[in-house]
Amino acid sequence: MALIAQPSMAQRFDDTVSLKLEAYFAGIGSHARIGTPSGSLGTEIDFERHLGMAKNRTLPAVEIGWRINDDWVLQGQYYGLRRSIEKRLDREISIGETTYPVNARVASGFDSNIYRFTINNLLFQRERLELGLGVGLHGTDFDLFVEGQGAIGELESSLRRERRQIFAPLPTIGAIGQWEPGRNFTLFGRVDWLSLTIADYSGRLINAEASASYRVHRNLDLGVSYRFVDYDLRVRKSNWHGEVDYQFSGPSIFLRAGF
Numbered sequence: 001m002a003l004i005a006q007p008s009m010a011q012r013f014d015d016t017v018s019l020k021l022e023a024y025f026a027g028i029g030s031h032a033r034i035g036t037p038s039g040s041l042g043t044e045i046d047f048e049r050h051l052g053m054a055k056n057r058t059l060p061a062v063e064i065g066w067r068i069n070d071d072w073v074l075q076g077q078y079y080g081l082r083r084s085i086e087k088r089l090d091r092e093i094s095i096g097e098t099t100y101p102v103n104a105r106v107a108s109g110f111d112s113n114i115y116r117f118t119i120n121n122l123l124f125q126r127e128r129l130e131l132g133l134g135v136g137l138h139g140t141d142f143d144l145f146v147e148g149q150g151a152i153g154e155l156e157s158s159l160r161r162e163r164r165q166i167f168a169p170l171p172t173i174g175a176i177g178q179w180e181p182g183r184n185f186t187l188f189g190r191v192d193w194l195s196l197t198i199a200d201y202s203g204r205l206i207n208a209e210a211s212a213s214y215r216v217h218r219n220l221d222l223g224v225s226y227r228f229v230d231y232d233l234r235v236r237k238s239n240w241h242g243e244v245d246y247q248f249s250g251p252s253i254f255l256r257a258g259f
Contacts, residue, residue: 015258020063022254024079024227027056029247030110032144034095034164036241043093051108051146052087061252070125073132077116084109089148095162098150106148112246113141118192120176128180136192138205139169140231142244164240168201168233170194184215186223203233213256221256 028048035042047053061079068074086107093100100106118136125131145163152160174192181187192207206229213223229248235241 015065016067018063018065018256018258020061020065020254020256022061022063022079022225022252024059024061024248024250024252025056026059026081026248026250028054028081029245031245032110032242034162034240034242036096040094040097042095042242045093045095047083047108047110047144050089050091050093051106052085053083053108053110054085056250057081057083059248071122073120073122075116075118075120078114080111080113082109082111093146095146096164097152098146098160098162099152100146100148100150101157104148104150106146108146109144111143115139115141118172118174120174130176130178132176134174134176134190134192136172136174137169138172138192138194138207139167140233140246141165141167166235166237166240168203168235170196170198170201170203170205172205172207174207186213186215186221187211188213188225200237201233201235203231205229205231211254213254219257219259221258223254223256225252225254226250227252 030047031044033042033044045051048055059079059081061077063075063077065073065075086105088105089100089102092102116136116138118134120132120134122130122132143165145161147161149157150160151157172192172194174190176190179187189210192205194205209225209227211223211225213221215221227248231246233244235243
């Protein structure tokens with residue numbers, strides 16, 4: 001659900017531009033239900049339990065920040081997840097118009113690309129402390145499929161592929177904070193939230209992150225962070241009538257260059 005995840009003001013006080021490269025060790029939970037506009041609900045599918053997809057992956061992420069002036073910080077971030085697998089089903093599942101029976105061997109995939117843009121206003125500033133509020137746009141591009149021997153209604157079984165693609169752009173609001181307890185040490189935290197309905201989408205997003213970094217060189221920081229992202233998306237479109245529940249959580253390590 002697009003409602004996917006991430007930091008916004010995580011650059012040091014004296015940096016105008018920053019570039020952050022991150023390895024995120026994510027624990028993943030993904031569920032989807034794909035019905036039809038005529039009213040079929042489809043099966044709720046747990047992609048890790050029912051289809052055997054990996055529950056843990058290392059995700060690369062990139063983030064760019066720009067301190068426009070003393071009061072405003074702009075940031076963009078991207079990370080993606082790609083998974084695919086083959087498995088023999090131990091339960092019947094229905095996706096769209098197709099039913100895949102028990103013991104059918106199916107191939108499946110679940111890809112997501114997450115784009116995040118935020119602008120933050122630093123409302124409270126001291127020499128080593130900044131607090132602020134932000135608004136942003138969190139867009140997630142989903143692409144998932146199941147392929148194998150399946151049937152529509154009482155028709156004879158055949159090789160069928162059910163695939164759904166959707167891009168869900170959703171706004172967010174959030175709070176951020178940054179503190180330098182020492183000359184080279186920075187603590188950062190943020191929380192983002194969303195719950196609303198826009199056109200064919202409705203959903204909820206929670207994103208929280210805390211990080212600590214140390215400046216090892218005049219322009220380089222090394223750091224660790226922990227992130228939790230939970231989003232729940234409902235879709236009512238002609239090609240996708242259903243829902244997606246998506247969770248990421250886990251630690252990361254990062255290198256940030258600031259200028």
